[in-house]
Amino acid sequence: MEDEQELAxxxxxxxxxxxxxxxxxxxxxxxxxxxxxxxxxxxxxxxVLIIVTIVVAPIAVLGTWARAQLVDTDRFTATFAPLAQxxxxxxxxxxxxxxxxxxxxxxxxxxxxxxxxxxxxxxxxEATAALPxxxxxxxxxxxxxxxxxxxxxxxxxQFAQLWETVLRQSHSQAIAVLQxxxxxxxxxxxxxxxxxxxxxxxxxxxxxxxxxxFGFASNIPEIERSIPIVQADxxxxxxxxxxxxxxxxxxxxxxxxxxxxxxxxxAKRRMRALAWxxxxxxxxxxxxxAGVGIGRWYFMNSMSPSIMPSRTAGVMFDxxxxxxSSVVTALVxxxxxxxxxxxxxxxSKAARGIRNALDSGFGAARRSLDRHGLHTGATGRFVERWxxxxxxxxxxxxxxxxxxxxxxxxxxxxxxVAVVLVLLVVLxxxxxxxxxxxxxxxxxxxxxxxxGEAPSDAYELQxxxxxxxx
Numbered sequence: 001m002e003d004e005q006e007l008a009x010x011x012x013x014x015x016x017x018x019x020x021x022x023x024x025x026x027x028x029x030x031x032x033x034x035x036x037x038x039x040x041x042x043x044x045x046x047x048v049l050i051i052v053t054i055v056v057a058p059i060a061v062l063g064t065w066a067r068a069q070l071v072d073t074d075r076f077t078a079t080f081a082p083l084a085q086x087x088x089x090x091x092x093x094x095x096x097x098x099x100x101x102x103x104x105x106x107x108x109x110x111x112x113x114x115x116x117x118x119x120x121x122x123x124x125x126e127a128t129a130a131l132p133x134x135x136x137x138x139x140x141x142x143x144x145x146x147x148x149x150x151x152x153x154x155x156x157x158q159f160a161q162l163w164e165t166v167l168r169q170s171h172s173q174a175i176a177v178l179q180x181x182x183x184x185x186x187x188x189x190x191x192x193x194x195x196x197x198x199x200x201x202x203x204x205x206x207x208x209x210x211x212x213x214f215g216f217a218s219n220i221p222e223i224e225r226s227i228p229i230v231q232a233d234x235x236x237x238x239x240x241x242x243x244x245x246x247x248x249x250x251x252x253x254x255x256x257x258x259x260x261x262x263x264x265x266x267a268k269r270r271m272r273a274l275a276w277x278x279x280x281x282x283x284x285x286x287x288x289x290a291g292v293g294i295g296r297w298y299f300m301n302s303m304s305p306s307i308m309p310s311r312t313a314g315v316m317f318d319x320x321x322x323x324x325s326s327v328v329t330a331l332v333x334x335x336x337x338x339x340x341x342x343x344x345x346x347x348s349k350a351a352r353g354i355r356n357a358l359d360s361g362f363g364a365a366r367r368s369l370d371r372h373g374l375h376t377g378a379t380g381r382f383v384e385r386w387x388x389x390x391x392x393x394x395x396x397x398x399x400x401x402x403x404x405x406x407x408x409x410x411x412x413x414x415x416x417v418a419v420v421l422v423l424l425v426v427l428x429x430x431x432x433x434x435x436x437x438x439x440x441x442x443x444x445x446x447x448x449x450x451x452g453e454a455p456s457d458a459y460e461l462q463x464x465x466x467x468x469x470x
Contacts, residue, residue: 017330042266046273049263051075051252053256054280058288060252061331065324072173075323083165083319088312090154092222093227097205099141100198100225109221111139142216143310149209162204195226195232228307255405271346275436278339285332292321292328323407330410334402337417341395362428381431394423 068075083089115135153159202223209217233279260277267273299317304310344351369375376383383390398420 003378023142039268046263046266046268049259049266050277050280052283053260053277056252056256057281057284057331058291060256061248061288061324061327063252065327065407068363069320071246071249076171077167078319079323080167080360081160081164083316084154086312086315086319087307088315091313092149092199092308093148093154094147096198096225096227097149097154097202100202100223101146101220102143104221105219106221110216111135111142114138128239132320136346145214146209146217149212149214150205153205153208158208158263160260161457189352192336193228193448195228198225198227198276199223228286228303237409259401269347271342274342275346278335278337278342282339283334285328285335287324289328290327291334296321327407330408330413333410333413334408337413358428365429366432376430376432380430382435383427384431389426390427391424394427 003159069079113136114136115132199222202220203226206217206220264270264274264277296314300310300313301315307313308316344354398416401412402408402416
């Protein structure tokens with residue numbers, strides 16, 4: 001009877017345990033389902049943030065470039081001032097100045113008046129008969145002298161200095177035109193034509209010609225004339241884009257950096273996500289570079305030959321976009337470096353194989369240094385203890401430095417990456433693993449576990465053996 005009671009109790013206990021086990025499995029499955037759903041949402045959010053970063057990155061580059069070129073007076077002047085020393089630009093300006101003068105000064109009429117006055121003088125009949133024959137060459141001679149004077153002025157250092165001075169003084173006007181200021185020296189038409197007025201240039205040419213004794217130039221009146229320097233339909237909408245660029249040109253890159261970090265941090269496989277982000281950014285920036293090339297082709301076709309010669313248009317476009325081309329090249333290089341670095345730090349079989357080979361090589365180098373008496377002692381153990389944080393700090397500082405460089409260049413990326421690699425190599429050569437179980441030995445993640453003073457790896461075993469060898 002007692003046996004039956006004990007058996008019943010055991011059966012009841014077993015049933016209770018089975019019920020509890022079923023409840024536990026159900027709870028576990030529910031928890032796993034919740035975790036899976038959360039993981040899917042986090043992965044989706046990570047993908048969205050990374051895609052937004054890749055897509056918006058070219059816009060951030062354009063905004064930063066526009067802000068730097070049009071808001072920074074020194075950079076604006078450094079971009080446009082060299083145009084005054086380009087022969088194609090000087091020739092274009094000379095044609096425009098001469099065209100403006102002839103439209104406002106009747107050279108043929110003035111010469112005709114001079115010869116009419118000579119004809120009224122008591123000249124020999126042969127001279128009077130020759131006057132009409134000389135009238136045409138005289139007018140062309142006047143034009144030739146004026147052209148020579150204009151060319152000399154435009155090619156002189158004084159004009160280059162004047163051009164730079166005007167750029168600096170009118171920089172606020174360049175901003176004002178994008179803000180629809182009616183008093184701006186630069187003007188942007190509704191059809192997307194950006195023009196600069198020639199009043200200052202013509203007045204300077206007139207003054208120089210008069211000083212050189214060419215009194216005829218005093219007949220040049222004040223002329224209101226504008227020459228187009230950029231024409232594109234899209235410029236009609238640049239004004240609003242410029243205002244947004246001024247506001248966000250500095251902040252947007254930092255915002256994208258935050259979205260990039262958040263996107264990678266939320267990813268399940270972070271190094272893989274970072275590698276794909278680097279590849280996506282490289283493609284995005286290459287697309288921007290292609291867009292600049294297409295813009296050059298479109299600009300030259302829209303400007304030449306109706307507005308300016310093709311060579312002049314090409315020189316002007318290249319000068320204006322030189323900085324953004326350099327920045328895009330640097331960003332493509334940086335993106336490729338990020339992609340390679342993330343792949344190298346990832347968990348692929350090839351990456352692990354390369355890391356193991358490098359670890360073996362650095363281990364052999366450390367053993368060789370120790371054999372030659374180049375021990376790093378406490379410094380090496382400190383570096384070993386904080387190895388990963390130190391590596392992360394080096395990379396983070398390098399990223400901040402690159403973000404602070406304005407404008408970023410391919411050389412700055414190359415130098416920064418080279419310095420980072422050198423520092424990482426030095427870090428690997430300096431580090432010395434501490435013996436496991438050493439009293440007080442601890443790392444960033446807590447105390448180091450072990451027994452006694454036993455070395456932590458084969459390398460330490462070999463070092464101890466070498467020290468104890470006769």
